[in-house]
Amino acid sequence: MNHLETCLSPDLLHLHALEGKIVVVVDILRATSCMVSGLATGVDKIVPVTSFEQCIPYMEQGFLSAGERGGAKLEGCHMGNSPFEYMSDAAKGRSVVMTTTNGTKAIHLSKGAYRIVAGAFLNLPALAHALGQSGRDVVICCAGWQGRFSAEDTLFAGALAIALEGTHSTDCDATEAAKVLYRQAQDNLEAALRQTAHAKRLGRLGVEKDMGFCATIGMFNIIPVLHGEELLASTVI
Amino acid sequence: MNHLETCLSPDLLHLHALEGKIVVVVDILRATSCMVSGLATGVDKIVPVTSFEQCIPYMEQGFLSAGERGGAKLEGCHMGNSPFEYMSDAAKGRSVVMTTTNGTKAIHLSKGAYRIVAGAFLNLPALAHALGQSGRDVVICCAGWQGRFSAEDTLFAGALAIALEGTHSTDCDATEAAKVLYRQAQDNLEAALRQTAHAKRLGRLGVEKDMGFCATIGMFNIIPVLHGEELLASTVI
Numbered sequence: 001m002n003h004l005e006t007c008l009s010p011d012l013l014h015l016h017a018l019e020g021k022i023v024v025v026v027d028i029l030r031a032t033s034c035m036v037s038g039l040a041t042g043v044d045k046i047v048p049v050t051s052f053e054q055c056i057p058y059m060e061q062g063f064l065s066a067g068e069r070g071g072a073k074l075e076g077c078h079m080g081n082s083p084f085e086y087m088s089d090a091a092k093g094r095s096v097v098m099t100t101t102n103g104t105k106a107i108h109l110s111k112g113a114y115r116i117v118a119g120a121f122l123n124l125p126a127l128a129h130a131l132g133q134s135g136r137d138v139v140i141c142c143a144g145w146q147g148r149f150s151a152e153d154t155l156f157a158g159a160l161a162i163a164l165e166g167t168h169s170t171d172c173d174a175t176e177a178a179k180v181l182y183r184q185a186q187d188n189l190e191a192a193l194r195q196t197a198h199a200k201r202l203g204r205l206g207v208e209k210d211m212g213f214c215a216t217i218g219m220f221n222i223i224p225v226l227h228g229e230e231l232l233a234s235t236v237i
Numbered sequence: 238m239n240h241l242e243t244c245l246s247p248d249l250l251h252l253h254a255l256e257g258k259i260v261v262v263v264d265i266l267r268a269t270s271c272m273v274s275g276l277a278t279g280v281d282k283i284v285p286v287t288s289f290e291q292c293i294p295y296m297e298q299g300f301l302s303a304g305e306r307g308g309a310k311l312e313g314c315h316m317g318n319s320p321f322e323y324m325s326d327a328a329k330g331r332s333v334v335m336t337t338t339n340g341t342k343a344i345h346l347s348k349g350a351y352r353i354v355a356g357a358f359l360n361l362p363a364l365a366h367a368l369g370q371s372g373r374d375v376v377i378c379c380a381g382w383q384g385r386f387s388a389e390d391t392l393f394a395g396a397l398a399i400a401l402e403g404t405h406s407t408d409c410d411a412t413e414a415a416k417v418l419y420r421q422a423q424d425n426l427e428a429a430l431r432q433t434a435h436a437k438r439l440g441r442l443g444v445e446k447d448m449g450f451c452a453t454i455g456m457f458n459i460i461p462v463l464h465g466e467e468l469l470a471s472t473v474i
Binding site for chain 1: 245246248249252382383384385386387388391408409410411413414417418421432433434435437
């Protein structure tokens with residue numbers, strides 16, 4: 001058996017040894033849901049960066065820019081942080097440079113891992129299959145909200161941990177708690193996501209329809225895998 | 238309504254504004270259970286410090302010393318970290334200087350709050366009553382394990398949050414998750430504590446009997462409240 005750990009906030013990632021392991025970055029509402037949706041439906045590649053300033057040289061090379069701060073679209077960017085923007089005709093065949101409050105930061109903090117991939121309910125079965133085949137230890141890194149615990153990312157961690165029970169053991173309280181929380185929510189995942197603090201924030205910003213979409217399990221079968229600076233669609237890790 | 242937040246690890250405490258608030262430090266296995274047990278049964282006062290070196294001047298003044306690292310008794314100390322040691326005849330009427338892996342660190346990180354108190358299942362009803370009467374916002378600080386999430390402290394946070402539903406509202410995912418976890422575990426709290434990673438660590442150290450004791454709700458009706466450097470028994474906050 002390989003080993004599985006769950007890190008409930010990027011601010012706790014320093015407690016986890018990442019070397020040789022696969023880190024699954026999770027930001028269900030909505031960065032990693034966007035990455036999966038975009039790369040599954042025609043976006044060529046996604047470069048995650050941590051500031052708008054870092055987007056500018058990519059924009060000058062013809063990248064679309066996608067930016068979010070506090071849940072809202074970042075001024076000066078072509079797109080915000082909705083999966084529907086990433087799946088639009090305007091994004092097909094394009095390269096995207098992306099900066100978000102939590103998700104892109106979590107990716108950058110995960111550097112040093114054997115591999116960094118993006119997880120969402122949208123690609124859960126494909127991700128679980130590839131992780132199961134990988135023969136590697138896994139750390140699930142919940143992006144959270146400005147360093148705080150977030151329920152939606154933890155629910156995903158629980159779902160993924162349950163899917164990996166055949167290949168990955170755990171002795172980590174965070175993983176066990178996430179499994180309990182997911183089992184309690186799984187019969188109505190969309191309702192559970194709508195009750196989270198971040199869903200309430202997003203509700204005020206008028207992006208209600210993203211919620212149901214981000215709660216859809218297995219709509220896509222690709223995994224965003226970081227190669228150098230670029231997230232590319234893959235079916236293996 | 239006052240406000241309630243839950244901090245799942247001392248390493249996340251920097252995300253919470255503490256000024257004007259009451260911080261409830263929780264280290265169920267076993268530091269705050271020891272504080273409650275000792276002060277309820279005759280220990281005069283407890284001074285929490287973060288290192289053994291800081292214990293020495295107190296020992297020279299006649300304090301008993303209590304020390305724990307990695308679950309085991311710290312060499313050179315009179316006592317380890319079992320509630321039964323704190324309730325022994327040898328501890329009655331004495332002052333204790335105490336250093337533990339997680340609990341005393343969480344207390345020191347909480348400085349700046351209006352008041353710092355110790356919570357445990359052992360004093361849950363008295364603590365909930367006093368917090369309900371306080372008219373203050375509350376931050377529950379789970380001591381965790383070396384910065385990581387720990388299930389037993391989170392279960393207590395859930396129990397306390399449920400007890401405060403009449404006086405303290407929350408919009409914090411961590412509190413809501415803790416409530417779900419407690420509701421799922423409450424019918425057999427001792428079994429839930431025994432399944433935690435830290436209980437397994439302690440089981441290997443032969444302190445099995447502490448588990449059932451620390452899972453007992455409401456055995457004592459005092460609250461350890463920090464005044465200056467000293468934790469003293471109180472019934473109000």
